[in-house]
Amino acid sequence: MVELAVKDIQEATGARLLAGDPGSACTRCIIDSREAAAGDLFVAFPGERVDGNDFAASAIEAGAAAVALTREPSKELLDLAHERGCAVFALDDAEEFLLSLAHRWRRILGCTVVGITGSIGKTTTKDVLAGVLRQRFRVHVTGGNFNNLIGMPLTILSAPRDTQVLVLEMGMNSRGEIERLTRCAEPSLAVITKIGTSHIGMLGSRENIARAKAEIVDGMVPVPVGAEAGRPGAAPLLVLTGEDPFTPFIADTFARPAGVEVLCAGLEESDAVSATAIELGDDGCPSFTLTLEDGSHARTELAITGRQSVSNAVLAAAVASRLGVTAAEIDHAFRALQITGRRQEVRHAASGARIIDDSYNASPESTAAALDLLCTLPTRGRRIAVLGEMGELGDESERLHGLVGAYAAAKKLDLMVCVGTDGAAEMLAAARLMGMDEDVTLSAATAEEVVRLIGDDLGPDDTVLVKGSRFVGLDRFVEEVC
Structure with missing residues (x-):
């Protein structure tokens, strides 16, 4: 849960403070006024049908500690804010405000961040990785489909202060969105699951999709000093699937020139982390031999269905092993997985x-x-x-x-x-x-x-x-x- 003073929010975002005590604290960030409670920061997003600014008064009356508005407040609203001790921010861009605020909280957390993107499989990979990392760490993870320019920063801002690993799914609809997300989140490890045809209608070709997904390297940073997961100072790591034809293009054109290490994980024995001897049970759940970078291995089984789930699982295993999770711990987690609903x-x-x-x-x-x-x-x-x-x-x-x-x-x-x-x-x-x-x-x-x-x-x-x-x-x- 975010713990930021009004003055810190102003400093992080550049928003104008129109009312309120700079020393008062906000402990949660919301975008739905119906959820407002004491200590909340309500960010009003304008919309085609519903304008969040219209509900600022109800958020104040519900006890919000601050409201951030994209239009000038009325005198009546400011009077209400003064009466209730609520801070009022004025800003030009609610999206950018949220990204800047989440970036500040991410820096305060100082934890290890993992970013996951790709055309297909990113939610399953995220769920599998979170399940594995919970064997050792306090993990905060993207819920549902909170993977866009609003949902991802809200996920960061909801992370508890003692988070050790933050696992963030990053989606996009156009070029430049992944870059904005990754510069906000500053992941030290990242995964691109697969370059498919999702969004081809907007981006025109699979190569353009690959370029858009590769933007994730733009915000990558070494493992932060003091981080409890991973080796502090270690170079950023990008995990790619060995069988994707765009892997060499992403690795050689974007990742390595940016100083990002590349690791391939997939279904071939030549991959640094691999799944081999795959068998599908009568219940549709696959079993396979998992081999990690250090040569350790385990015969394991996923508690989720489908052969394609193995590719997602091995990507998650590659990240987890870099953070110190053993083959035995990964095996134990794989057998007890629970993933976001309505996926096979x-x-x-x-x-x-x-x-x-x-x-x-x-x-x-x-x-x-x-x-x-x-x-x-x-x-x-x-x-x-x-x-x-x-x-x-x-x-x-x-x-x-x-x-x-x-x-x-x-x-x-x-x-x-x-x-x-x-x-x-x-x-x-x-x-x-x-x-x-x-x-x-x-x-x-x-x-x-x-x-x-x-x-x-x-x-x-x-x-x-x-x-x-x-x-x-x-x-x-x-x-x-x-």
């Missing part, structure tokens, strides 16, 4: 059908991996895929949706339901072109329509994959049938 989470429908809930988000690569899992799991009933369309693919949308449809057809599914509009139609057309019969390829506009189409027809032995971008809302289908 196995549930059961009321009918008894097994539901693979992967409705959190989707890209072409992650959808293909999810289809692989569906067709690997043993089942006595039908294999059914409920596939929502994928967002942020731009001019590549038609082609990439078609490729996913063709890939699904090659899997010889018993039933496929494509959900959405144009992208769903492309998947459906490609699947039929590749030989899937019309009677086993259905279309639906919404999750509710999927419920009407197949909700009552799921048998107790069926296995159903539910996968789509978040805006499709396929989690509603899962909740209806489970």
Whole structure:
């Protein structure tokens, strides 16, 4: 929890102090006035439909210690602030204010920071790493999808004073965002999970995506002096996946010229940290041999499903081993993992059908991996895929949706339901072109329509994959049938 005096906030951000005692303290940072309580700093973000400045008075009345506004306050608001002993800041950019404030708190913490980005797998990698590091350290980690220019600084500002390792997920929608996040967080270790096609509609090519993700090196720093995790003064370390074709480009063009050490972790024995001899159990959970940099190894098993989870786990193991976690400790953590929900989470429908809930988000690569899992799991009933369309693919949308449809057809599914509009139609057309019969390829506009189409027809032995971008809302289908 943040512990900053009003004068320190002013110094860190350059905001103008219009009212309040410079010596008074703020102990939490919020952006929702409905959460306001004594000691809080409420930052008002302007929005298209809702303007946070309109709710400053309610935050003050709830006991907030300070409010930060992006428009000039009225005399009535200032009078209320004086009456309640609440500080009032005036600022031009709420986003930059939050980043600057989080940067100050990160410096005060003096802990080791790990930054994680990539096109797919970053949330799973973050969850796995946090689970492993908790074997030894007090860890604070990004919750849910708090990985953007607002969510990440809020995560930093919520870190307790005794945090030893801060694990931060960093997402982006355009070039320059990862740079702003990493300069705020100053990670000493970082991971780029994979360069895929997510955001290709905004950035134009996978090379541009690689350049955007590589911005994470711009803010990297040596392990801070006094840090309790890692070797103080050690050079920053970037962990890359050995099998990604953009790894040499990122390593040689961005990381090494910036003085950042590069370590490859992956599924080949030649990787510095590797996972080999992978086997998938009947429950979809993989077992494999993990080998660390020092040659130590363990035969381990993940408590999460899917072969693709192994790549994420080995990236996490590479970071953890650099921070002193042993192979035995990593093995113990892998077997007890819990990850953010709706990522290949196995549930059961009321009918008894097994539901693979992967409705959190989707890209072409992650959808293909999810289809692989569906067709690997043993089942006595039908294999059914409920596939929502994928967002942020731009001019590549038609082609990439078609490729996913063709890939699904090659899997010889018993039933496929494509959900959405144009992208769903492309998947459906490609699947039929590749030989899937019309009677086993259905279309639906919404999750509710999927419920009407197949909700009552799921048998107790069926296995159903539910996968789509978040805006499709396929989690509603899962909740209806489970």
